[in-house]
Amino acid sequence: xxxxxxxxxxxxxxxxxxxxxxxxxxxxxxxxxxxxxxxxxxxxxxxxxxxxxxxxxxxxxxxxxxxxxxxxxxxxxxxxxxxxxxxxxxxxxxxxxxxxxxxxxxxxxxxxxxxxxxxxxxxxxxxxxxxxxxxxxxxxxxxxxxxxxxxxxxxxxxxxxxxxxxxxxxxxxxxxxxxxxxxxxxxxxxxxxxxxxxxxxxxxxxxxxxxxxxxxxxxxxx
Amino acid sequence: xxxxxxxxxxxxxxxxxxxxxxxxxxxxxxxxxxxxxxxxxxxxxxxxxxxxxxxxxxxxxxxxxxxxxxxxxxxxxxxxxxxxxxxxxxxxxxxxxxxxxxxxxxxxxxxxxxxxxxxxxxxxxxxxxxxxxxxxxxxxxxxxxxxxxxxxxxxxxxxxxxxxxxxxxxxxxxxxxxxxxxxxxxxxxxxxxxxxxxxxxxxxxxxxxxxxxxxxxxxxxxxxxx
Numbered sequence: 001x002x003x004x005x006x007x008x009x010x011x012x013x014x015x016x017x018x019x020x021x022x023x024x025x026x027x028x029x030x031x032x033x034x035x036x037x038x039x040x041x042x043x044x045x046x047x048x049x050x051x052x053x054x055x056x057x058x059x060x061x062x063x064x065x066x067x068x069x070x071x072x073x074x075x076x077x078x079x080x081x082x083x084x085x086x087x088x089x090x091x092x093x094x095x096x097x098x099x100x101x102x103x104x105x106x107x108x109x110x111x112x113x114x115x116x117x118x119x120x121x122x123x124x125x126x127x128x129x130x131x132x133x134x135x136x137x138x139x140x141x142x143x144x145x146x147x148x149x150x151x152x153x154x155x156x157x158x159x160x161x162x163x164x165x166x167x168x169x170x171x172x173x174x175x176x177x178x179x180x181x182x183x184x185x186x187x188x189x190x191x192x193x194x195x196x197x198x199x200x201x202x203x204x205x206x207x208x209x210x211x212x213x214x215x216x217x218x219x220x221x222x
Numbered sequence: 223x224x225x226x227x228x229x230x231x232x233x234x235x236x237x238x239x240x241x242x243x244x245x246x247x248x249x250x251x252x253x254x255x256x257x258x259x260x261x262x263x264x265x266x267x268x269x270x271x272x273x274x275x276x277x278x279x280x281x282x283x284x285x286x287x288x289x290x291x292x293x294x295x296x297x298x299x300x301x302x303x304x305x306x307x308x309x310x311x312x313x314x315x316x317x318x319x320x321x322x323x324x325x326x327x328x329x330x331x332x333x334x335x336x337x338x339x340x341x342x343x344x345x346x347x348x349x350x351x352x353x354x355x356x357x358x359x360x361x362x363x364x365x366x367x368x369x370x371x372x373x374x375x376x377x378x379x380x381x382x383x384x385x386x387x388x389x390x391x392x393x394x395x396x397x398x399x400x401x402x403x404x405x406x407x408x409x410x411x412x413x414x415x416x417x418x419x420x421x422x423x424x425x426x427x428x429x430x431x432x433x434x435x436x437x438x439x440x441x442x443x444x445x446x447x448x
Contacts, residue, residue, distance in 0.1 A: 082309060
């Protein structure tokens with residue numbers, strides 16, 4: 001099982017290394033969203049600083065939608081998903097392999113988005129550990145959620161529009177908890193940052209459990 | 223010698239449409255079978271059903287001893303399917319793709335080297351992204367992956383499409399070698415006039431059923447229709 005997960009994850013990462021879609025397309029899109037927010041809020045430093053946490057997670061969520069779509073576009077092309085299934089790979093291995101690769105790509109997106117936050121919004125980080133832990137939990141949750149819905153919509157004609165429609169509402173708890181944790185870490189809120197991070201971890205565990213249960217039916221019928 | 227494929231009254235529904243409407247078919251181990259029939263006859267669905275990728279019902283639906291009605295997933299590692307489209311990752315290089323196939327099917331370096339040599343995929347071609355290859359070259363990479371997988375049952379849908387003459391000859395030779403090695407081959411084609419096709423038992427499909435009489439197409443000349 002672990003070997004199969006590694007095979008799928010490595011294959012997706014090699015594809016990303018060759019095509020560099022995350023670096024050349026998704027990261028710039030996420031940074032552009034941050035810039036557009038700055039324009040929309042009239043480049044008001046206090047307003048941008050107060051909303052920086054939420055704007056970060058909204059921008060990264062857009063990136064997750066693009067990443068999940070891309071992750072399953074490469075499988076739909078030429079019937080590659082059938083190739084994996086004929087290789088005897090169990091559905092769970094395909095799902096977790098793809099989720100792991102997407103999570104690593106989302107971490108990359110998150111790092112660039114955080115850098116964009118520091119540069120564009122001039123925010124100051126008060127708790128780096130909270131930022132890192134909440135960020136990793138959130139990226140993993142987005143990746144798992146995106147992979148689940150990517151598998152659900154793969155091959156559908158309406159996948160382009162259906163994926164964000166399904167993914168964004170389900171990712172809302174991550175958006176909410178991540179924003180609250182980042183607000184504390186950035187010093188714009190005196191809330192319990194680690195409590196929100198714990199909630200993020202609970203959401204992540206829930207997505208993992210749903211993934212284990214849904215992998216077979218999703219990838220068997222895809 | 224056992225039956226590689228034993229179908230009796232097999233039905234497969236695609237979006238409620240009966241793509242297979244009671245197929246009776248028996249294919250022996252080591253046999254080469256050519257599926258013929260008009261467009262929409264059910265050839266591709268039959269191949270996908272044999273690969274365990276389409277749910278089936280019926281009195282009997284066995285492939286390589288696995289009951290497809292209950293063990294659809296179990297048969298998959300033992301079959302190789304090449305459909306209309308080549309199942310390749312466009313952004314991977316040829317050598318990446320072949321290594322991925324070898325890892326998935328637990329094949330070693332000798333199998334990969336043999337496939338590279340057989341389909342002339344060595345040298346600088348190995349470093350080219352699959353997306354940049356011609357259709358025929360992509361087909362050769364897909365066939366190389368199939369060779370690396372070493373399936374017991376080969377299922378090919380229009381395998382000659384897009385290939386040049388030498389690659390078609392290599393494909394015929396490959397299928398003949400697979401049968402010699404004990405594998406079973408089923409392929410669907412509209413072509414006539416190739417020696418590899420003439421050597422196969424012909425099965426005619428129409429309306430999702432196997433026709434009782436399967437006429438062998440006459441060779442009308444050296445031309446192949448892609």
